Amino acid sequence: MSSPSNDDFSAADMLEPHGALTLDALQLRLAAQLAPARWRGSLVDLAKRIEGGQPLEEVFASMRSSQPAELRCLLDEAVRVPAPSKLILDSLRARRTVADHWQLVLGMISYPLLLLAVALIIAVTFSFAMRSMIDFQALENLGMTEYARAIAVAEDQHHAILGLGLAFGWTLLILVTLVVAGPPWAWTAVIGGMMLIGYPLRWMRLQEILQRFELFMAQGISPAAAVAATSRSFARSGQAPAAAAIAQRVAAGMPLGRALSASALSDGLCRPALSLLDQRGSELPTALAETSSLLGRLVEQRCRVLSSVLPPFLLILVGTIVWAAMWRYVMLLLPLLMGFVSSMV
Incomplete structure (x- = not known):
C-alpha cells in the first residue's frame, strides 16, 4: 500500500x-x-x-x-533498537534544531543579496538615464577632450555595474544552491572563497551527526555500534560521506574523538571539544549532547556576527562605488551646464 x-x-x-x-x-x-x-x-x-x-x-x-529514501534509512536502523518510535521522534527533534539554524544561514545571505539587487537596479537606472540625456555626438563636436572624458565616465559606470552584477550573481548562486540543492550539497555553495558561510554549514552537518550518535547510545548500544548505526541511518542524506568516513575510522580502532577531529567537517574551533570526547568514558552520551549544543551556539554566534557586519559593509562598499560613478557623470555635465548658462547670459 x-x-x-x-x-x-x-x-x-x-x-x-x-x-x-x-x-x-x-x-x-x-x-x-x-x-x-x-x-x-x-x-x-x-x-x-x-x-x-x-x-x-x-x-x-x-x-x-x-x-522517502532518507526516512527509510532511519526506519531501518530504528527497528533494531529497543524504542524505535522514540528514536525517530528524537531524531526529528534534532533535525528541527538544525533546520532552525539553516534558516539563520539563509537569512544571513538573503539580506546582502537584497542590498546588492537594490544597488544594481539604481546603478542601471541612473546609467540608462544619463546615457539618454547626454548627446555624445555633441560632445565630440565640442572637442576631443570633452568627448574622451565622456567616454571614460561611461566606461567607469559600465565597470561599476559589471562589478555589482558579478557580486549579485555570485551571492544569488550561493543562495539558489542552498535552497534548491539543499543540505546534501551545501558544501558547493562555498566554492570560490565564500569561507564566511562555510564554517556554519560544516558545524550544522557535524551537529546533526553528533546528535544522532547520542540518540543511538541513549538506546543502550555501544559507542562503536552507535557510530555504525548512525552512518547507515545517514546513508541517503547529505551527511553520508562524513558519517561513513567517521564510521570507517572507528571500525579501524581509532577513538571516536580523534575520528571526529579528523573529519572534513571539523575545524580549529571545534576540534579541541571533539578531542576531549575520548576522555569522558561513561559520560560520553552527555559529552556528545554538550558538544552538539556547542556547535549550535557557534552557528548562531557566527550568523549573528555576519548579519551585523555584512550589511553595513556592503552599504558602504556599494554606496561608494555607485556614488563615485554617479558623481563623475555630474562633474561631466556641470561644465557643460555652466557653459550653456553663460551663453544664455
Whole structure:
C-alpha cells in the first residue's frame, strides 16, 4: 500500500489518533509534526496502522518501499533498537534544531543579496538615464577632450555595474544552491572563497551527526555500534560521506574523538571539544549532547556576527562605488551646464 500524499492529511489527522492509542503511534504523530513536509504523510500512515493493531516492525517492513529514501534509512536502523518510535521522534527533534539554524544561514545571505539587487537596479537606472540625456555626438563636436572624458565616465559606470552584477550573481548562486540543492550539497555553495558561510554549514552537518550518535547510545548500544548505526541511518542524506568516513575510522580502532577531529567537517574551533570526547568514558552520551549544543551556539554566534557586519559593509562598499560613478557623470555635465548658462547670459 502506498502512503497517501501530504495533502490528504489535515492537522487533526496528526494530532488526533484514531483507534487504540499507543505510545508508538503517539510518538510517530508527534514526529510527523516535526518532520519535513515530504515525510509527514508516511509517518501519519505508519501511526494509523499501528493504531489499527499491527506490530510496529511489521508496519515498517510492509511500508518500507514507499518511504522517502532518507526516512527509510532511519526506519531501518530504528527497528533494531529497543524504542524505535522514540528514536525517530528524537531524531526529528534534532533535525528541527538544525533546520532552525539553516534558516539563520539563509537569512544571513538573503539580506546582502537584497542590498546588492537594490544597488544594481539604481546603478542601471541612473546609467540608462544619463546615457539618454547626454548627446555624445555633441560632445565630440565640442572637442576631443570633452568627448574622451565622456567616454571614460561611461566606461567607469559600465565597470561599476559589471562589478555589482558579478557580486549579485555570485551571492544569488550561493543562495539558489542552498535552497534548491539543499543540505546534501551545501558544501558547493562555498566554492570560490565564500569561507564566511562555510564554517556554519560544516558545524550544522557535524551537529546533526553528533546528535544522532547520542540518540543511538541513549538506546543502550555501544559507542562503536552507535557510530555504525548512525552512518547507515545517514546513508541517503547529505551527511553520508562524513558519517561513513567517521564510521570507517572507528571500525579501524581509532577513538571516536580523534575520528571526529579528523573529519572534513571539523575545524580549529571545534576540534579541541571533539578531542576531549575520548576522555569522558561513561559520560560520553552527555559529552556528545554538550558538544552538539556547542556547535549550535557557534552557528548562531557566527550568523549573528555576519548579519551585523555584512550589511553595513556592503552599504558602504556599494554606496561608494555607485556614488563615485554617479558623481563623475555630474562633474561631466556641470561644465557643460555652466557653459550653456553663460551663453544664455
